[in-house]
Amino acid sequence: MQLKSRHISLHPYIVLMGMGLLIIASFWSLDIQLSKLLSFRSWELMGKFFGELFVPNLSGNFLNKVFQASLETLAMSALGTLIAAVFGIVLALPASKTYANDPIYTRTITRWILNALRSIPELVWAALLLISVGLGPFAGTLALALHTTGVLGRLFADAIENAPTEPGDVLRIMGAGELKIFLYATLPGILPQLISYSLYRWENNIRAATVLGVVGGGGLGQMLAFHMSLFQMQDTSTILITMIGLVLLVDSFSYFLRRYLDN
Known part of the structure; x- marks a missing residue:
């Protein structure tokens, strides 16, 4: 009986060793002071902090302010996502290859634009826009719209490219223009997917909108930054809840709506 020698690749082990060395180097380069974290004084301060945090402010006047800020945050996320969906589909068309011989002259530059938009985080967009439009929800809404346009534009472009080409080819042979081909052949097949992508990004933008308030973007985040800076923990607790x-x-809401569209 002849035994066949097995060739064992060392590449996975080399990658794992490299990752392990990077993790060890990260611990060595960071100033991690576990003694302070595990000290009795640290636990005492954290206990006091969480004790105050779990007693929310339920006064009517403050709850009214929180309700108004919640509506502002909801409006920021919804409007920012809607603007991004519109501009995303506009940019997705020149960024996608719709048929085999498509010359796609604008594909590269449009994809660069989409990459640039989504590479810059919402916080950075908000900080830049605060200079021009000032504090408030308008800057936060535009920041969400710019970043999300880059994300949705790329997802929409991939959906267009992966759509079946046969219906569009039939219309193209009949002499129809590319816009009509997209509206009557491509869009009906990918519309549920586009809506699903937009709803998912709306979920993310709700979280992002609360963070944008920290830099003055309005809504719950701005209230959170204000009350935390004054160590008003009861007010902070109400805002967090x-x-x-x-x-x-x-x-x-987004989950059930996507389930409904899938059925």
Whole structure:
């Protein structure tokens, strides 16, 4: 009986060793002071912090302010996502190859634009826009719209390219223009997918909108930054509970709506 020698590739082990060395180097380069984290004083301060945090402010006047800020955050995320969906589909058309012999002259530059938009985080967009439009929800909405346009534009372009080409080829042979081909052949087949992508990004934008308030983008985030800076933990607790509830509400609505569209 002849035994066949097996060739064992060393590449996975080399990659794992490299990752292990990087992790060890990360611990060595960071100033991690576990003694302070595990000290009795640290646990005492954290206990006091969480003890105050779990006693929300339920006064009517403050709850009214939180409700108004919640509506502002919801509006920022919804409007930002809607603007991004519109511009995303506009940019997705020149960024996608719709048939085999498509010359796609604008594909490369449009994809560069989409990459640039989504490579810059919402916080950076908000910080830049605050200079021109000032503090408030308008800057936050535009920041969400710019970043999400890059994300949705790329997803929409991939959906267009992966769509079946046969219906469009038939219309193209009949002399129809590319816009009509997209509206009557491509769009009906990918519309549920586009809506699903947009709803998923709306879920993410609810979370992002709360963070944008930290840099003055309005909504719950701006209230959170203000009250935390003053160490008003009861007010902070109310805002955090509201943020969690708002995210859960939008996530549930989006989930059931996507389930309905899939059926």
